[in-house]
Amino acid sequence: MNPTADVSAPLHTPVSAPVKVAVIIGSNREGRFGPVVADWLLGLLRERDDYTTEVVDAADAGLPTALSYSPTPEVTAELAKITPKLAAADAIVVLTPEYNHSYPASLKALIDWHYEEWRAKPVGFVSYGGVSGGLRAVEHLRQVFAELHAVTVRDTVSFHNAGASFDDEGRHRDPAAPDAAAKVMLDQLAWWASALREAKAVRPYGS
Template sequence: MTTQSTAPASPTVTTQAPLNVTVVVGSNRHGRFGPVVAEWLLDLIRAREDLTADVVDVADIDLPTSMNRTAEATAALADVSPRLASADAFVVLTPEYNHSFPAGLKNLIDWHFTEWQAKPVALVSYGGLAGGLRAVEQLRQVFAELHAVTIRDTVSFHNAGASFDDAGRLKDPDLPRAATKAMLDQLVWWGTALRDAKERRPYGA
């Protein structure tokens, strides 16, 4: 009797499409610092091959707080809702105002529901001594109610105004870069896992 040896199968290589990540800039206050942090963050996201970025800025969206579907609200939603729906993952950038996150950000969140479902949300904050962390903890509760998954690791900028120079560059970038990489790595893992799971079985089905 002869035996035939079989060469081990070559590992299957799969090519994943980049995740569509929407960065939500959560402040619409006059003189806000958010765009400085957002540009720094977007540079890191755009440098990655596993992510493509879109930006939704609450300062550019005119949604009423009454939650009534007026013509103005319908027009605003026609622009922003498809962009949120097409996202595989989110990075939400928030300041901390009076121990919480801004009303404009809450309004954008509340106008939507299914757009957030079964998607990961990374949270980046900035502020004074607390670095916006109290706003982050409240956002975790909000997104849990919307069936979203918040990423464990966060990035926070304490005394943010003093951390960046006049050109928008971090004065000491090493630690924030490392923290952001860890957060985005987790976002990619969750985003890929949830996207694959929803392709096999739609969420809630």
């Protein structure tokens, strides 16, 4: 042992690669508000050096609700645009509205057409809606992602009466609170993503 060594210094300081996050816009409804919320979130993600971002938009997916073990060539082509983004992601952020106390069918179809792509990955939520702010949709989604072996982070971002929160240019009228909430959620997501990525590098999940 070197008597002059600083025993308080860390032996190794790992350098983590940026977290690859897939941001899912869950609504495909005509006149949807989702892209406005997505633009706000993507702006925050661009300011961080610990994330790289891919967008998966349910409105562009064209996935049917009828699942099949032998999808048609058309469905296979749609999956080819989506599945690699989800497979490559270290983490997921789901943007969801609330329809009839739950989340939209377009989002459920996108989730159900995949399985391995969700396993042992953290999922964060940004929800929007009326009085409830989409929180009931998030609670339903937590159960779904638990079944798929994903880890949902505790803190979420919720926009109550979302339409009134943004101006005509898509800017939030009072961004301090939602920006702070997003930071907490994204910090938790990055921690889980890094921890799970490192764990899976040592031992694949389920082995």
